[in-house]
Amino acid sequence: MKDLSDFRISYDKLSLIEQHLPKEPIKLFQIWFEELCKSNSVLEPNAMTLSTVSNENKPRNRVVLLKKFSEKGFVFYTNYKSKKGIDINNNPNVSISFFWPSFERQVIIEGICSKITNKESDKYFYSRPIDSQIGAIISNQSSEIPNRDYIENKFDSFKSDKTEILRPLNWGGYIINPINVEFWQGRKNRLHDRILYYKNDNSWLFKRLSP
Numbered sequence: 001m002k003d004l005s006d007f008r009i010s011y012d013k014l015s016l017i018e019q020h021l022p023k024e025p026i027k028l029f030q031i032w033f034e035e036l037c038k039s040n041s042v043l044e045p046n047a048m049t050l051s052t053v054s055n056e057n058k059p060r061n062r063v064v065l066l067k068k069f070s071e072k073g074f075v076f077y078t079n080y081k082s083k084k085g086i087d088i089n090n091n092p093n094v095s096i097s098f099f100w101p102s103f104e105r106q107v108i109i110e111g112i113c114s115k116i117t118n119k120e121s122d123k124y125f126y127s128r129p130i131d132s133q134i135g136a137i138i139s140n141q142s143s144e145i146p147n148r149d150y151i152e153n154k155f156d157s158f159k160s161d162k163t164e165i166l167r168p169l170n171w172g173g174y175i176i177n178p179i180n181v182e183f184w185q186g187r188k189n190r191l192h193d194r195i196l197y198y199k200n201d202n203s204w205l206f207k208r209l210s211p
């Protein structure tokens, strides 16, 4: 196997310059996201790493899918009783990050997480394929199960019972209200561009960070 210390790429495709920056980070996020979608070069551009912290101050990351973003925040869906749900209930401070290698770009967002309304969760839940709805209903996400058959049998018996499909109240969306948003653009010689948007009262300011 190749020595990991020999993996090295020079980043020189794009740049991030103050004169071209919008006032609000969500606008830049939208520009970057549209570029990703147009290029078709990124599989699941909405996959993001979500970090939460437990009540023992232990951090944990996992990938989830961003399903919506606006000036109000960044929305994802999950099981509220999962490990992440328990962490968020205890400490709503979370961080999400995206890495889009073909654009040599990273975005890191820190913010406060809260549940979206039941109505919004319903809307998304019932828009999913039926089998995904059943998957969400029958999985007590993050709890221990005895084996693979256990969960497949649970899925099959739910389907054959033809029970009415209702969104479980412990499955729904969270919105992350951003406090800090960092845009990272890979540059030559490891002199990357880093622009950090931060909140000052209720408006956004930005500063450049050393790479």
Ligand SMILES: Cc1cc2nc3c(=O)[nH]c(=O)nc-3n(C[C@H](O)[C@H](O)[C@H](O)COP(=O)(O)O)c2cc1C
Pocket: 044, 047, 060, 061, 062, 063, 064, 065, 066, 076, 077, 078, 079, 082, 083, 084, 085, 141, 142
């Ligand atoms: C590409 C990808 C997308 C995923 N999207 C979600 C998602 O949107 N919601 C979710 O709950 N889990 C999603 N998962 C599974 C999570 O990574 C994780 O296994 C699960 O949420 C349980 O995490 P927890 O035990 O830390 O709460 C995704 C995994 C991958 C690899």
